[in-house]
Amino acid sequence: MKRREFLKKAALAPGALAALSLGCGRERTASGKRVIVLGVDGMDPGLLESFTSRGLMPNTARLMEMGGFRRLGTSNPPQSPVAWSNFITGAPPPVHGIFDFVHRNPETMIPFLSTSEVTPPDSTLDIGSLRLPMSGGGVKLLRRGTPFWNGLLDRGIPVTMVKLPVDFPPPPENTRGLFLSGLGTPDVRGSQGSFTFFTDDPRSITDDTGGGVVIPVRDYGDGCYKCRVDGPANSLLADSPTMSVEVRAWIDRDSRAVRIDMDGDSIVLGEGQWSPWMRFSFSALAGFSTVHAIGRFYLKEASPKLKLYLTPLNIDPENPALPISSPDWYAGDLAREAGLYYTQGFPEDTKALSRGIFNDDDYLSQAEIVFDERMSLFHTALSRYREGLLFFYFTSLDLNVHMFFRSMDPASPLYGQVEPRFRGVIADLYSRMDIAVGEAMELLDSRTELILLSDHGFAPFRRSFNLNSFLAAEGFASIAHPYQRNSDMFACLDWAGTGAYGLGLNGLYVNLAGREKDGVVSASDRSGLMVHLKRSLESAVDPLTGERPVKNLYILEDLYPGVEMPPWAPDMLVGYSRGYRASWETTLGAFPEEVITDNMDPWSGTHCISPDECPGSLVTTVQDVPEGITLTDMGALITRELTS
Amino acid sequence: MNALFDVLLYPFRTLDPLWGMMWISALTGVIMILIFKRTSNQHAISELRRKMGSRALGMLLYLESPATVLKLAGGLIADNFIYLWHLLRPMLVIAVPFVLVAAQLDARYGYLPPGEGRPHTAVIRWESSLPSALGDPVSGELVSPVLTVADSLEKSFSFTGENGLFTMDDPAFKTGSSGGAGSVVVRGAEPGGIFASILRPWNAVSPPGVRSVKVYLTPADYGVLGGRWSWFAVFLVFSSLWAIAGAVVFKVKV
Numbered sequence: 097m098k099r100r101e102f103l104k105k106a107a108l109a110p111g112a113l114a115a116l117s118l119g120c121g122r123e124r125t126a127s128g129k130r131v132i133v134l135g136v137d138g139m140d141p142g143l144l145e146s147f148t149s150r151g152l153m154p155n156t157a158r159l160m161e162m163g164g165f166r167r168l169g170t171s172n173p174p175q176s177p178v179a180w181s182n183f184i185t186g187a188p189p190p191v192h193g194i195f196d197f198v199h200r201n202p203e204t205m206i207p208f209l210s211t212s213e214v215t216p217p218d219s220t221l222d223i224g225s226l227r228l229p230m231s232g233g234g235v236k237l238l239r240r241g242t243p244f245w246n247g248l249l250d251r252g253i254p255v256t257m258v259k260l261p262v263d264f265p266p267p268p269e270n271t272r273g274l275f276l277s278g279l280g281t282p283d284v285r286g287s288q289g290s291f292t293f294f295t296d297d298p299r300s301i302t303d304d305t306g307g308g309v310v311i312p313v314r315d316y317g318d319g320c321y322k323c324r325v326d327g328p329a330n331s332l333l334a335d336s337p338t339m340s341v342e343v344r345a346w347i348d349r350d351s352r353a354v355r356i357d358m359d360g361d362s363i364v365l366g367e368g369q370w371s372p373w374m375r376f377s378f379s380a381l382a383g384f385s386t387v388h389a390i391g392r393f394y395l396k397e398a399s400p401k402l403k404l405y406l407t408p409l410n411i412d413p414e415n416p417a418l419p420i421s422s423p424d425w426y427a428g429d430l431a432r433e434a435g436l437y438y439t440q441g442f443p444e445d446t447k448a449l450s451r452g453i454f455n456d457d458d459y460l461s462q463a464e465i466v467f468d469e470r471m472s473l474f475h476t477a478l479s480r481y482r483e484g485l486l487f488f489y490f491t492s493l494d495l496n497v498h499m500f501f502r503s504m505d506p507a508s509p510l511y512g513q514v515e516p517r518f519r520g521v522i523a524d525l526y527s528r529m530d531i532a533v534g535e536a537m538e539l540l541d542s543r544t545e546l547i548l549l550s551d552h553g554f555a556p557f558r559r560s561f562n563l564n565s566f567l568a569a570e571g572f573a574s575i576a577h578p579y580q581r582n583s584d585m586f587a588c589l590d591w592a593g594t595g596a597y598g599l600g601l602n603g604l605y606v607n608l609a610g611r612e613k614d615g616v617v618s619a620s621d622r623s624g625l626m627v628h629l630k631r632s633l634e635s636a637v638d639p640l641t642g643e644r645p646v647k648n649l650y651i652l653e654d655l656y657p658g659v660e661m662p663p664w665a666p667d668m669l670v671g672y673s674r675g676y677r678a679s680w681e682t683t684l685g686a687f688p689e690e691v692i693t694d695n696m697d698p699w700s701g702t703h704c705i706s707p708d709e710c711p712g713s714l715v716t717t718v719q720d721v722p723e724g725i726t727l728t729d730m731g732a733l734i735t736r737e738l739t740s
Numbered sequence: 741m742n743a744l745f746d747v748l749l750y751p752f753r754t755l756d757p758l759w760g761m762m763w764i765s766a767l768t769g770v771i772m773i774l775i776f777k778r779t780s781n782q783h784a785i786s787e788l789r790r791k792m793g794s795r796a797l798g799m800l801l802y803l804e805s806p807a808t809v810l811k812l813a814g815g816l817i818a819d820n821f822i823y824l825w826h827l828l829r830p831m832l833v834i835a836v837p838f839v840l841v842a843a844q845l846d847a848r849y850g851y852l853p854p855g856e857g858r859p860h861t862a863v864i865r866w867e868s869s870l871p872s873a874l875g876d877p878v879s880g881e882l883v884s885p886v887l888t889v890a891d892s893l894e895k896s897f898s899f900t901g902e903n904g905l906f907t908m909d910d911p912a913f914k915t916g917s918s919g920g921a922g923s924v925v926v927r928g929a930e931p932g933g934i935f936a937s938i939l940r941p942w943n944a945v946s947p948p949g950v951r952s953v954k955v956y957l958t959p960a961d962y963g964v965l966g967g968r969w970s971w972f973a974v975f976l977v978f979s980s981l982w983a984i985a986g987a988v989v990f991k992v993k994v
Contacts, residue, residue: 318891319891346887346896348887348888348889351885351888352885353884353886355861355863355889355896361861362861362896362956363859363898364885364886364887364896364897364898366884369884372858372859428968
């Protein structure tokens with residue numbers, strides 16, 4: 097090559113590289129039709145009607161006039177993982193395999209998350225304390241069945257699903273759509289969201305580990321608190337020790353502020369202030385392997401005591417430690433445009449409020465951050481959307497109504513404790529959702545349809561029903577160790593004398609011989625026992641209110657005759673009446689003394705009741721929507737609109 | 741150095757920062773290879789490479805004779821050390837401009853100027869005594885209380901910038917940049933001196949009474965071929981590519 101030729105080509109090379117770099121991240125177009133689906137978890141049809149008629153949701157009211165408003169049949173049980181799986185697969189739980197948030201392995205009686213599981217490597221190479229994975233291992237989606245969008249992708253129709261529930265880990269890259277996982281995505285510790293609370297206030301330090309950890313810290317007189325932030329387990333070492341990093345919190349009690357110093361970054365916070373997302377790096381094997389995470393600090397109090405909250409450590413979308421999007425780059429691409437965002441499936445920290453780490457103000461300030469981030473993602477998704485299917489998921493309504501139903505329910509045992517200024521929280525949320533609806537409506541034209549749907553509605557949760565305690569009181573379960581009644585995982589039970597047990601939010605199981613680890617009920621006695629249980633539960637009466645806590649007890653074999661159930665499926669589903677729900681103790685297999693108690697947890701709204709009591713909502717521009725439509729029909733409806 | 745790089749990058753101030761970086765990388769790559777040619781023993785390197793090639797070939801030819809292969813391998817290892825010795829002088833010479841260029845690029849492309857969104861933090865450390873209060877910002881906004889750590893004579897605060905800048909009068913201090921792409925992003929201050937200004941061009945001179953200022957800005961990264969890269973990775977790859985190309989064009993034995 098001549099020198100002049102070389103110089104000419106060299107001058108062009110950067111341009112070619114820049115052009116290549118600009119070419120990444122664009123959606124391709126294939127067909128002209130468009131369907132925008134706003135999946136709003138927990139949008140209740142009753143509240144929707146009320147708020148639209150009061151003029152709080154003008155855009156939604158306009159959408160109702162354009163198309164229609166219906167109650168959308170939900171799943172049984174009406175829990176979000178079950179309902180969204182119905183939506184995704186167009187099939188009921190026996191097909192997609194999700195029956196509850198929690199399932200149990202009947203051979204071990206150990207509960208597990210129903211939507212995904214982490215599998216250890218098949219083989220490892222152990223060198224001293226080193227444990228190097230050689231094959232297998234990873235994260236597996238437990239939802240079965242075929243997603244309705246596969247048919248769209250096969251036809252070349254673009255599909256974008258942002259914050260899609262029950263889709264962690266996302267489908268492999270070769271499915272061609274764009275997917276960002278939503279509900280079900282864990283934090284980097286593998287939990288569904290575990291906060292860290294640093295404090296030198298001994299009153300805050302309890303053994304209750306639900307939802308997070310409280311870590312005692314101390315100022316040794318220099319105004320510096322050394323705070324250890326625990327990350328994920330180091331699976332490359334024997335015994336998988338927890339990886340951690342140290343951050344230093346410098347306190348100034350006069351100005352009621354804290355400066356948080358961490359590797360390469362620092363932030364000063366006054367009381368009541370949130371930090372931006374801070375990046376954490378957990379190093380395994382001296383930096384050869386690093387897990388990246390993001391978290392936000394909140395200074396609740398600097399003086400007289402330090403109360404410093406750290407959000408669950410979220411998977412960093414720009415350096416994901418686990419797959420949260422498909423293709424891999426999609427999560428980071430969105431973050432670069434919309435800003436960093438909560439990647440965990442349950443972003444609002446309801447546990448921090450339930451445990452008293454947050455008060456209502458703290459919680460709402462965090463919920464606002466979540467909503468603003470989600471809106472920013474929504475704007476980005478809308479601005480990139482050209483054609484095909486765009487599904488966007490909002491979780492805020494669900495989790496906030498769970499926590500603030502008490503603010504609008506005079507019959508709630510907590511209603512009197514809610515400050516009057518919080519009475520309008522739910523109405524505010526609905527009207528903020530209406531803004532999103534309005535923004536989506538701006539894209540409406542002759543080739544675009546808009547669908548606003550929810551997976552279920554809502555009901556008050558005033559009284560807690562201790563299902564297992566009821567079973568024990570009625571002789572269906574036998575307690576061998578009364579002092580362990582409040583321990584989880586059936587610690588107090590005498591399995592030999594137990595015919596049935598409750599686990600999860602709606603599941604009721606027969607202690608079946610040959611299936612359960614210590615099963616005693618023979619196959620021939622099973623049906624009779626279930627009928628007996630149905631009669632007994634449906635006739636139970638709350639002595640305080642005179643109401644029946646259980647509206648329906650569904651026997652799965654009656655719901656799905658002739659269908660073979662997977663071994664983790666419950667035998668029965670408890671359909672609670674409005675106002676009632678399984679107690680938190682029931683969900684993990686405890687047996688408190690009282691059968692029915694007032695629900696004194698801020699988690700005061702529920703939908704884990706009889707499905708006919710909490711249908712979802714459907715508001716859409718789509719015409720000819722069949723009567724009695726349910727979530728399982730939505731995929732077919734969307735496909736029809738995009739392909740006809 | 742600052743003035744030289746300001747002039748070199750002036751045409752790129754309104755373009756994507758990648759263009760300025762590519763220009764400096766190209767210039768650096770070609771200049772480095774020319775320096776290498778000038779400061780290295782080209783004849784010796786050429787001879788040595790030939791010798792190493794013949795030893796490698798010999799190893800392939802005498803595979804059936806382990807003793808010969810071992811002897812040739814030993815020679816090859818010795819040649820490698822000789823090669824490293826030949827590289828030493830040019831590398832020492834090249835290290836000087838390389839450090840200067842790297843410092844300049846880090847100052848200009850390493851961090852993002854403070855914007856209006858994400859807050860950043862400044863830690864100001866005084867020489868002897870702390871002032872009772874700080875002045876109000878001239879541009880940008882304080883978004884936190886001012887925190888004092890008396891033992892270490894420091895005050896710190898978080899702020900947001902305005903048009904890429906945060907400035908205050910008391911103490912007289914500025915961070916960020918307002919000169920467009922490729923301008924120095926000031927992210928601290930220190931007492932000054934010739935070496936400090938050459939090796940850490942991102943630092944301004946400390947205002948009177950102030951020992952140092954440290955500002956935590958957001959590291960910048962750049963999108964190239966679908967990935968996100970630090971300025972150093974971009975510079976290393978591009979300057980290496982240009983150096984290789986330069987070696988071919990200018991017939992440099994490396």
